[in-house]
Amino acid sequence: GQNIDQPTEMTATEGAIVQINCTYQTSGFNGLFWYQQHAGEAPTFLSYNVLDGLEEKGRFSSFLSRSKGYSYLLLKELQMKDSASYLCAVRAGYGNNRLAFGKGNQVVVIP
Amino acid sequence: DTEVTQTPKHLVMGMTNKKSLKCEQHMGHRAMYWYKQKAKKPPELMFVYSYEKLSINESVPSRFSPECPNSSLLNLHLHALQPEDSALYLCASSQDSGGANVLTFGAGSRLTVL
Numbered sequence: 001g002q003n004i005d006q007p008t009e010m011t012a013t014e015g016a017i018v019q020i021n022c023t024y025q026t027s028g029f030n031g032l033f034w035y036q037q038h039a040g041e042a043p044t045f046l047s048y049n050v051l052d053g054l055e056e057k058g059r060f061s062s063f064l065s066r067s068k069g070y071s072y073l074l075l076k077e078l079q080m081k082d083s084a085s086y087l088c089a090v091r092a093g094y095g096n097n098r099l100a101f102g103k104g105n106q107v108v109v110i111p
Numbered sequence: 112d113t114e115v116t117q118t119p120k121h122l123v124m125g126m127t128n129k130k131s132l133k134c135e136q137h138m139g140h141r142a143m144y145w146y147k148q149k150a151k152k153p154p155e156l157m158f159v160y161s162y163e164k165l166s167i168n169e170s171v172p173s174r175f176s177p178e179c180p181n182s183s184l185l186n187l188h189l190h191a192l193q194p195e196d197s198a199l200y201l202c203a204s205s206q207d208s209g210g211a212n213v214l215t216f217g218a219g220s221r222l223t224v225l
Contacts, residue, residue, distance in 0.1 A: 031211065042115075042201060042216035043154065050211075087153055097142055097207065098167060099214060101153035 004090055004102035011108045012078055020073045020105045022088030033089040033099065034062050034073045043087060046073070075107070083109045115217035117202050123223045126192060132220045134185040134202030142166075142207030143185040144214065145177060148199040160185060161207050192224045 004024045012018040024032070031050040035043035047055055049064035049071060061074040075082055085104040092098065115136045124130050134143065142161045146154035159167035160179040174196075176188040185202055199221050203214040 033211075033213070042218045045213050045215070048211040048213065091212075097144070097159045097161060097205070097212070098156065100156065103153050 004088060004100060008103065009106040009108070011110060014078055014080060014109055014111055016078050018075045018078060018107060020075070020086050020088075020107065022071045022073075022102055024069050024071075024088070024090045024102070026069075026090055026092040026100075028092045029066060029090065031091040032062075032064055032071050033091070034060075034071075035087045035089060035101075037085045037087060037104070039084075046086075078109050080109050080111070083107060115202055115204055115215050117200075117217035117220050119220055120218065121221050121223075123225065124189065124192065125225050126194075128192075129188070129190045131189065132187040132200055132202075132222070134187075134217055135183055136204040136215070137183055138204065138215065139182075140204035140206055140215070141182060142205045142212075143179060144203040144205075145175075145185070145187050146201040146203065146216075148201055148219070154201055158187075189222070192222075194224050197222055197224045 033048050034046040036046050037043040046060055047062040049055055049062050052064055052066055054061055054063045059076045064071045085106050087104040088102040089099050118133045144159050145157040147157055148154045156169050157171045158177040163179045174191045178186040199219045201219045202217040205212045205214045
């Protein structure tokens with residue numbers, strides 16, 4: 001099975017930088033994804049890491065350390081629309097289709 | 112078309128009713144998924160279809176019955192549900208090939224069982 005852990009909630013100011021952590025324990029690791037989910041809406045894909053290191057995509061960056069079972073998502077220049085839940089998801093095990101989500105981290109951006 | 116469309120958006124049903132949730136995508140994706148999401152919880156995988164064949168069933172009770180009529184459509188048939196089955200049901204699709212195989216989610220069907 002998989003064990004994915006994320007802190008639950010954080011508040012940050014517009015324009016600030018926030019880091020959201022995710023730790024996981026799994027066998028057969030095959031990629032880690034970050035999704036954003038606004039309340040009542042579908043999760044939307046943000047980033048994907050399968051090798052160690054940093055992936056940068058605009059204001060969002062994601063880092064992976066496979067040896068530590070650890071990832072973080074960095075959100076820069078926070079905007080009000082970034083208020084959402086951020087879900088870390090791990091793909092592991094047989095095949096390419098079993099994606100398990102962590103509890104998610106609620107980010108609230110304040111003016 | 113880069114969307115996954117789910118209908119209905121909202122569904123209220125009694126425990127003796129039979130209803131279906133529908134999902135459609137026209138991105139040429141060959142894998143389709145059903146996830147269940149309770150309030151303030153992460154999505155939980157229920158079923159995966161790969162090339163129109165059921166490839167993953169996460170020990171879901173038989174009162175939930177998936178169906179994949181063709182590569183663009185995915186249904187979830189509901190029968191004799193319990194109030195605790197009330198949740199947001201998310202459909203997703205992906206290419207089901209090498210690389211990232213990113214899931215694209217629909218907006219969900221919010222189900223209330225009375």
